[in-house]
Amino acid sequence: MLLSPSDFFGGLRKGLKAGLPPGLRTFRSARGRGRLMKVHFGEPAFHFEAWHHTGAGRIEVGLHFEASADENQAAFAYFRSRMVEVKASLPRAELERAVGGPVGESWIHPGLRVRVTGVFFFDFPHGQSGHARNYAELHPVTAFRVLTG
DSSP, rough: OOOOOHHHHHHHHHHHHHOOOOGTTOOOEESSSEEEEEEEESSSEEEEEEETTTTEEEEEEEEOOSOOHHHHHHHHHHHHTTTHHHHHHOOOOOHHHHOOOOOSSSOOOTTOOOEEEEEEEEEEOOSSSSSSOOOOOEEEEEEEEOOOO
């Protein structure tokens, strides 16, 4: 069944409200451009974004920190202290096995050949930090494979 963006995001909002614990059901949401919805819990600069990729039949969800540099750093520090818990829920085992240890926020392994598959697009400057000079992004990453030889 193919849903219109408004039907899809309306259903997503209702499902989120029903599935969250009572204390988190008072979130705010706003539609962005295209097939995007932003959700926050009182501070719009720290929000989740849900992108509906209709052609691929999936949804991408990301947590965005778009406040001042100091506020973003504080939020990042909060999550960094919980990184083991977060990483345990992500499919990184193949990569960490290949590089011989944990993968942090940056790493260099010049001899490692990998194939990364995902959705490529160009963003636009809107006050974010940690972006490529040309605002090119690859997300969601839909596949990651360590190549041999």
